[in-house]
Amino acid sequence: MVVAELAANSLRHTPSGRQGGEIKISVSCRTGWARVAVSDSGRGSWSRPGRPDDLQNYGRGLLIVEEYADKVGHDVHDGGQTMWAEFGWCADA
Template identity: 55%
Template sequence: MEWNQTYPGRASMVPAARAFVRAMVGESPRREDAELITAELVANSLRHTPSGDGGEVTVIVKVAPGRARIAVHDSGDGRQWRPVPRIPGDEDDHGRGLLVVYALADKVGHDADAGGQTMWVELT
């Protein structure tokens, strides 16, 4: 099954996106991982793309027996996206969110086209 929900590009929407994913993955043993990953991906979209400046983000959840795929689509152009380049130092204020995503997800991917970019994860 697949569901999607679009949110205004405001930080106050992160808890709503998290609650949406929690409801869609149900009683999965990976439920907390799914919520945390969603929060990180939505927050990154809002911080680093035009979605956070009056735009919107869409969260897509696909659930099948034994697996879930969570994707966050934003209005970024994808050209500036880079995989985690380095481990942030103690003095860095940001940069740990994607490390958390990579640590928790079984698979991580990024797609970009003229309509924006999508960061997605798979959990088994």
């Protein structure tokens, strides 16, 4: 769900969603930890989402991402940006 939301936002809100555009999805794992990241050709502007009006049909995706993930972040780099989410769990489980 988290990767789907981050990818959908990249395709909807950045030049990556235009014809010929690309996004990159990566997953990093180690014992008790994983990070999913979606990179796109966006300009790097991002702000933490506010709470949408209860009657709006959109605007809850990043709030859901923040609820599922233990940590969420945004990095700007040459050629675009990356949104990522980290998850941790007990390695003994």
